[in-house]
């Protein structure tokens with residue numbers, strides 16, 4: 001099936017388009033979350049992000065074929081809190097990794113934060129989560145501190161990372177086949 005999806009990716013048009021999550025996304029978000037984390041967010045947690053948190057934005061990437069079993073293949077949750085965009089969670093279904101989905105979601109949310117007037121990005125990541133750390137570093141997020149035993153199952157330190165000033169690096173933007181499709185850097189600061 002991935003070959004068919006690749007065939008749809010002809011040309012330099014980003015194939016993975018995200019959309020805002022709604023309450024209808026709840027069941028599928030929980031399913032995806034369970035496939036990606038040892039301590040997954042609960043349905044109640046997602047509900048609170050979607051309904052009870054004015055700062056929260058949840059964006060999803062639907063399955064290109066909308067199969068019944070797996071309708072959402074990736075999501076990201078950020079909080080836009082005044083001058084700061086906080087990255088709460090990000091997950092891509094194991095069958096769809098290394099195809100640029102996470103990068104696409106980070107790009108979109110950085111754009112969102114910049115348009116909302118944010119000047120820096122903040123996040124935490126497990127100390128041993130090299131794939132996520134590589135991803136964030138590719139956007140120039142820098143480690144600045146650790147939080148001892150922040151995570152459970154297994155217990156692990158968190159690395160705190162920041163992107164300050166907030167910027168999108170368009171040379172990192174990829175299409176659905178992982179090809180770079182831009183070369184500009186945009187930096188946003190608040191004086």
Ligand SMILES: CC(C)(COP(=O)(O)OP(=O)(O)OC[C@H]1O[C@@H](n2cnc3c(N)ncnc32)[C@H](O)[C@@H]1OP(=O)(O)O)[C@@H](O)C(=O)NCCC(=O)NCCS
Nearest residue numbers: 036090091092097098099100101102103125131132134135
């Ligand atoms: C981390 C995660 C979101 C990456 O999603 P993805 O769609 O596969 O990532 P992308 O293809 O957009 O981006 C890949 C970049 O991330 C890094 N990366 C992704 N997977 C990697 C791996 N297995 N090993 C090393 N680096 C990796 C690389 O820098 C890569 O860039 P490259 O392809 O140019 O080398 C995904 O692996 C995932 O959902 N993991 C489980 C949940 C998780 O850890 N979430 C992060 C919480 S902080």
